[in-house]
Amino acid sequence: MIKDSELDALIICKKCHKLHKVEQLKHGEIATCSLCNTVLYSCDQDIIKKGLALSIASLIFLFLTNLFPLVQVDFLGSEQYVTITKTIITLSHEGFWFVALMVASLIFVSPIIIISLYITLFMLIYLKRNKDAARKMLILLGYILPWHMSDIFLISILVALVKLIGFVQINMGVAFFSLLVFVIINLYITRAMPMHTLWFQYQKNFKDEKDD
Amino acid sequence: MIKMDDVSNLIRCPLCEAVNYDRGMQTRCRRCHSSLYAYKYFKNEKTIAFLITAIIAYIPANIYPMMITKNFGHETSSTIIGGVILLWEHGSYPISLIIFFASIFVPIVKFVILLYLFINARYPKEEMSNSTKKSMFYLAEIIGPWSMIDVFVVAILASLIHLQSIQIIAGDAATAFALSVFFTLLAAQSFDISSIEKHKRGIRDESRDSNTK
Numbered sequence: 415m416i417k418d419s420e421l422d423a424l425i426i427c428k429k430c431h432k433l434h435k436v437e438q439l440k441h442g443e444i445a446t447c448s449l450c451n452t453v454l455y456s457c458d459q460d461i462i463k464k465g466l467a468l469s470i471a472s473l474i475f476l477f478l479t480n481l482f483p484l485v486q487v488d489f490l491g492s493e494q495y496v497t498i499t500k501t502i503i504t505l506s507h508e509g510f511w512f513v514a515l516m517v518a519s520l521i522f523v524s525p526i527i528i529i530s531l532y533i534t535l536f537m538l539i540y541l542k543r544n545k546d547a548a549r550k551m552l553i554l555l556g557y558i559l560p561w562h563m564s565d566i567f568l569i570s571i572l573v574a575l576v577k578l579i580g581f582v583q584i585n586m587g588v589a590f591f592s593l594l595v596f597v598i599i600n601l602y603i604t605r606a607m608p609m610h611t612l613w614f615q616y617q618k619n620f621k622d623e624k625d626d
Numbered sequence: 627m628i629k630m631d632d633v634s635n636l637i638r639c640p641l642c643e644a645v646n647y648d649r650g651m652q653t654r655c656r657r658c659h660s661s662l663y664a665y666k667y668f669k670n671e672k673t674i675a676f677l678i679t680a681i682i683a684y685i686p687a688n689i690y691p692m693m694i695t696k697n698f699g700h701e702t703s704s705t706i707i708g709g710v711i712l713l714w715e716h717g718s719y720p721i722s723l724i725i726f727f728a729s730i731f732v733p734i735v736k737f738v739i740l741l742y743l744f745i746n747a748r749y750p751k752e753e754m755s756n757s758t759k760k761s762m763f764y765l766a767e768i769i770g771p772w773s774m775i776d777v778f779v780v781a782i783l784a785s786l787i788h789l790q791s792i793q794i795i796a797g798d799a800a801t802a803f804a805l806s807v808f809f810t811l812l813a814a815q816s817f818d819i820s821s822i823e824k825h826k827r828g829i830r831d832e833s834r835d836s837n838t839k
């Protein structure tokens with residue numbers, strides 16, 4: 415029978431599913447898959463503190479993104495602007511309630527939940543408190559992460575604007591730039607702190623405590 | 627002892643990425659206690675149900691208009707393919723290619739990969755190595771969300787261009803397309819990646835289940 419500690423010393427590549435032994439890295443080192451070069455894990459001693467700071471910063475940018483207009487256009491003297499909430503409301507007003515629901519969950523609800531989960535998780539792990547809640551949050555995070563599409567929405571704004579070039583005068587809004595910053599921070603968090611790193615930190619910090 | 631070249635007894639939990647020893651009918655991950663990855667026959671049945679729904683929804687998504695433009699009372703509507711061709715003719719090649727990639731290439735590639743993997747898990751043929759098949763699944767997962775681009779673009783334009791003289795309205799294809807993306811995401815998430823390897827063992831698995839229980 416294989417013990418859990420033996421299994422913990424293993425990692426399977428998410429891309430090609432090759433099995434690797436987890437090796438002790440020095441600070442700043444990165445381990446990649448020998449077959450497909452995908453990043454497997456890295457070693458960063460301040461990862462929890464860094465994660466907490468970054469997720470609080472991205473919460474601020476998320477607020478700005480949802481409060482201010484993304485883009486404003488001038489067409490024949492009349493001004494029009496668009497915000498994330500206006501996009502969702504317009505869709506549901508026109509009877510596209512399923513599209514509205516999907517857009518709302520992918521670019522409005524999911525990011526808010528994910529960032530709140532990150533902040534609470536990093537805090538709980540840092541303070542080594544409430545192991546059970548941390549575990550539940552990690553599971554929830556695993557379920558919600560695939561339902562977050564702020565990055566794709568950002569690209570979509572650019573595509574929409576390119577379609578309008580020549581017809582209207584375009585002014586980028588505050589929310590567009592805060593969305594850009596939010597997406598970049600978020601990309602960094604998901605790359606530097608993927609699920610197995612978070613679980614590893616969870617196991618490391620709650621080692622002394624009994625399970626449930 | 628664990629053999630490093632043999633992953634057939636080990637499963638990667640798709641939720642928390644922990645390596646688990648495969649106990650056949652054992653249903654829970656040792657770390658996150660999720661029952662997601664376990665060896666259940668009905669798992670991939672759910673995948674195929676979602677996938678078929680997604681493919682069916684993809685048909686009206688291509689027939690009905692995606693975007694309707696009202697220009698001084700004059701109405702023009704375009705389907706997904708129509709929009710791609712129109713953009714190409716107007717010389718917006720990059721945008722035309724992006725929409726083609728997001729709305730036509732990605733969904734079809736994803737349908738084909740998931741269908742192939744589902745059929746292959748059922749009726750195994752050793753045409754491709756298991757790691758290639760797993761990389762294909764990974765590819766389908768990575769490119770999948772990008773198919774939302776056109777829906778987002780229409781949503782943005784519809785709420786931005788709302789003037790007396792000129793209006794952009796979403797078409798019925800938007801709902802069909804969003805449904806299609808939704809169900810493909812569900813299909814990919816419910817797919818049991820360990821079923822790619824499972825057929826190698828078959829009977830041995832079940833005898834081991836009864837022993838460990």
Ligand SMILES: [Zn+2]
Nearest residue numbers: 427430447450
């Ligand atoms: Zn690999």
Ligand SMILES: [Zn+2]
Nearest residue numbers: 639642655658
């Ligand atoms: Zn797990």
